Amino acid sequence: MGSQSSEKIKKGKGLDSKSDDIAPEKWVEMLERMLLIRRFEEATVKGYQQKKIGGFLHTYIGMEAVGVGSIAHKRPEDSVITTYRCHGLALAVGLSPDAGMAELYGKITGCARGKGGSMHFFSKELNFLGGHGIVGGQFGPGIGAAFAFKYKNTGGVSFIHFGDGATPQGSFHECLNLASLWSLPAIFICEDNQYGMGTANHRALANTDMSQMAISYNVKGYRIDGMDLFTVHHEMAKVVEEVRSTQRPALVHMVTYRYKGHSVSDKEAYRTKDEVQRWMAKDPIQTVSAYLIEKGIRSEAEIKEIDKQIRTRIQASVEFAENSPLPPEEELTMHTFHDTLEA
Amino acid sequence: MAVMEVRTALNEALREEMQRDPNVFVIGEEVAEYDGAYKVTKGLLADFGPQRVYDTPISESGFTGLSVGAAMLGLRPVVEYMSFNFSMVAFDQIISNALKMSYMTGGMFNIPIVFRGPNGAAAQVSSQHSHCMESIFAHFPGCHVIAPSMPKDYKGLLKSAIRSNDPVIFLENEMLYGFKDEVPEGEFLIPIGKGEIKRAGEHVTIIAHARMLHYALAAASELAKEGIEAEVLDPRTIKPLDMPLIAESIKKTNRAIVVEEGHYFCGVGAQMAYEIQSQLFDWLDAPVLRVAQSENPMPYAKNLEADTLPSIEKIIRAAKEVLYLER
Numbered sequence: 001m002g003s004q005s006s007e008k009i010k011k012g013k014g015l016d017s018k019s020d021d022i023a024p025e026k027w028v029e030m031l032e033r034m035l036l037i038r039r040f041e042e043a044t045v046k047g048y049q050q051k052k053i054g055g056f057l058h059t060y061i062g063m064e065a066v067g068v069g070s071i072a073h074k075r076p077e078d079s080v081i082t083t084y085r086c087h088g089l090a091l092a093v094g095l096s097p098d099a100g101m102a103e104l105y106g107k108i109t110g111c112a113r114g115k116g117g118s119m120h121f122f123s124k125e126l127n128f129l130g131g132h133g134i135v136g137g138q139f140g141p142g143i144g145a146a147f148a149f150k151y152k153n154t155g156g157v158s159f160i161h162f163g164d165g166a167t168p169q170g171s172f173h174e175c176l177n178l179a180s181l182w183s184l185p186a187i188f189i190c191e192d193n194q195y196g197m198g199t200a201n202h203r204a205l206a207n208t209d210m211s212q213m214a215i216s217y218n219v220k221g222y223r224i225d226g227m228d229l230f231t232v233h234h235e236m237a238k239v240v241e242e243v244r245s246t247q248r249p250a251l252v253h254m255v256t257y258r259y260k261g262h263s264v265s266d267k268e269a270y271r272t273k274d275e276v277q278r279w280m281a282k283d284p285i286q287t288v289s290a291y292l293i294e295k296g297i298r299s300e301a302e303i304k305e306i307d308k309q310i311r312t313r314i315q316a317s318v319e320f321a322e323n324s325p326l327p328p329e330e331e332l333t334m335h336t337f338h339d340t341l342e343a
Numbered sequence: 344m345a346v347m348e349v350r351t352a353l354n355e356a357l358r359e360e361m362q363r364d365p366n367v368f369v370i371g372e373e374v375a376e377y378d379g380a381y382k383v384t385k386g387l388l389a390d391f392g393p394q395r396v397y398d399t400p401i402s403e404s405g406f407t408g409l410s411v412g413a414a415m416l417g418l419r420p421v422v423e424y425m426s427f428n429f430s431m432v433a434f435d436q437i438i439s440n441a442l443k444m445s446y447m448t449g450g451m452f453n454i455p456i457v458f459r460g461p462n463g464a465a466a467q468v469s470s471q472h473s474h475c476m477e478s479i480f481a482h483f484p485g486c487h488v489i490a491p492s493m494p495k496d497y498k499g500l501l502k503s504a505i506r507s508n509d510p511v512i513f514l515e516n517e518m519l520y521g522f523k524d525e526v527p528e529g530e531f532l533i534p535i536g537k538g539e540i541k542r543a544g545e546h547v548t549i550i551a552h553a554r555m556l557h558y559a560l561a562a563a564s565e566l567a568k569e570g571i572e573a574e575v576l577d578p579r580t581i582k583p584l585d586m587p588l589i590a591e592s593i594k595k596t597n598r599a600i601v602v603e604e605g606h607y608f609c610g611v612g613a614q615m616a617y618e619i620q621s622q623l624f625d626w627l628d629a630p631v632l633r634v635a636q637s638e639n640p641m642p643y644a645k646n647l648e649a650d651t652l653p654s655i656e657k658i659i660r661a662a663k664e665v666l667y668l669e670r
Contacts, residue, residue: 079416081412110449111449112447112448112449112451113449113450114449115446115447115448115449116447116448116449120447120448122448122449122451122452123451124448124451124452129412129415129452130448132439132440133439134435134439137408137435137436137439137440139405139408140404140405140406140407140408140409140410140411140412140436140440141408141409141411141412141415141440142412143405143408143409143412144408144409144410144411144412144413144414144415144416145412145413145415145416146412147409147412147413147418148412148413148415148416148417148418149416151368151394151413151418152416152417152418158412170404171404171405171408171435171436174400174402174404174405175405175408175409177400177402177405178399178400178402178405178406178409181400334450335445335446335448335449335450336445336446336484336485337445337485337509338445338450338453338455338508338509339507339508339509341487341534341535341536341583342534342536
């Protein structure tokens, strides 16, 4: 099976000890952000099935705790870069669901004017450097952002998210080496969802504990339960702070799972329903909701109301996308270049 | 005017642009402490310091990708490949990231970056160090491709390339680094996309760039002895191509040959010949002829290397053929 042995995975000592350092309202905020991602992605699957969304569609469903717990520590001067499975992180950094949904619908109001699509969400304003379609293609630009922060002395940190399937790529090793060699403030965050498309990571990786790869490049490695928002948030607070203060890169292995297939067209012949169910039992939205109820921070009814409002918000983004105009014809060649050369 | 080598002209361009803009930095293998494999970056480390000049590990994909990210954040990297053949190791970063970023972000992120280094055949460096890359890069929308021939063009165009807000593939020729010619004093720029007539003539237009331009000039001198006045046109920029200048020349000569050092199939000469026949059909007195490298990897043996490359003799023969003087 693709699941990892969990002995070595960093787990906290229980919800209370992990949540003490954070105001209850912060947990509510993160639950809302996870719900926003979940409901957004559910709407994209629906839009895809209705053939309103084309191309590829890779959803973040099941992996919300990784993105939300990590990005909670992003400051405005920090940047985030990721794979083609980019909707979740884009929403986590604050991209409006309208701009995201309109991009998927191929509309001019989309975050990339309808030219990027599902795999290429971007936001300059939020320092969200994309949505990259080539596995491992984002490592270089990711350490380049860290290089630029150091060059300009901005204090920024570069969050580089990637999948387990990217770790056998040469670019991963080249960039980890460069980041360590030049002491760049970059955090390599492996979203290990157990499979590179349909290949279980034990069939692709000589060592499935990605955190150990840090040793080869003289950086610190961490292995974290990525299904547990409390642990992700708590551990990432320390990692981000350390990278920011020491200007040394770090490698974080988040053990997580995607509930849906690699993309919408995936028949999932490589895994069992039982396996999926086992991971879904650790669902971060359920866990955090239960915790908030148990602690009396929110009632079950209040959480249902939050969810209802988020569903309404996502529905509004679908309507926004549906009602937005297509990119006009003059957009076709526009933006191939930034400059206009003299005639 | 000062007389200087191509490498000195390039070095001056780098210095002037680094002085002008603190966001310009130089990165590549051996560019700093070693002063550059071909001494193009000589003295830059001493004068600008390690914050502006970066020696990299042998990690083309890594440092190219890094430079793309730095450009997204507003820096202006000048990336040196010790040989442009090594850019193939970084191909994904150049094509998928640098060249497509502006478009796929709807213009949100532009990439002001220069990829530069020696291109094409040197002397007997065999198959893996001799490829001409212009047609490969020129195929992709999103970059300008520059391949100059003379020191002044190298300088003026590299300065323009560094100031461009878009990716530029800047192809130098190893055999020309030591070529000397006059370079204007002081600040000057040569615009991207503008060619130049290097020798005026009325009988046939020879279009050639980089090292081939020098072969074309030599061929024109020989042809002149036989009373054939060839016009030698240096496009300087491969993409965008200066078609107005090409048209002006061909309307005068009515005949053209296109010379390139790279391979025949899908070479840049194929595109040039197509543009000429489609735009200037009524002005042509003969089909456009091409001189290019034959369809085999570069051999090591000196005689075979000479056979595969275009030569002055091959250009002369083509010129006579297009004039129907020789078959």
